[in-house]
Amino acid sequence: MLKVIFDYESARAKAYTVSNPEEKKNHSVIYRMDKQKWSCDCKWNTLKETYCSHIKETIKYENKKKAERLAKKLGIK
Numbered sequence: 001m002l003k004v005i006f007d008y009e010s011a012r013a014k015a016y017t018v019s020n021p022e023e024k025k026n027h028s029v030i031y032r033m034d035k036q037k038w039s040c041d042c043k044w045n046t047l048k049e050t051y052c053s054h055i056k057e058t059i060k061y062e063n064k065k066k067a068e069r070l071a072k073k074l075g076i077k
């Protein structure tokens with residue numbers, strides 16, 4: 001299971017740390033808002049065109065947060 005921690009948000013980017021307890025490694029995932037691009041510092045991401053598991057997990061995390069915000073707005077628990 002990957003764990004996503006939101007680090008910070010700047011005018012141009014959002015940064016996250018994704019940790020994998022099995023690998024005992026942390027990866028930095030960054031979303032560049034100006035380019036609308038995700039990037040990660042793991043090997044997979046530098047070798048492949050497709051998103052690595054860290055980016056996919058971060059997108060899932062973002063979608064979940066969005067859904068929670070919307071639910072709050074609508075008064076749904």
Ligand SMILES: [Zn+2]
Pocket residue numbers: 027040041042043044045052053054055
């Ligand atoms: Zn990665």
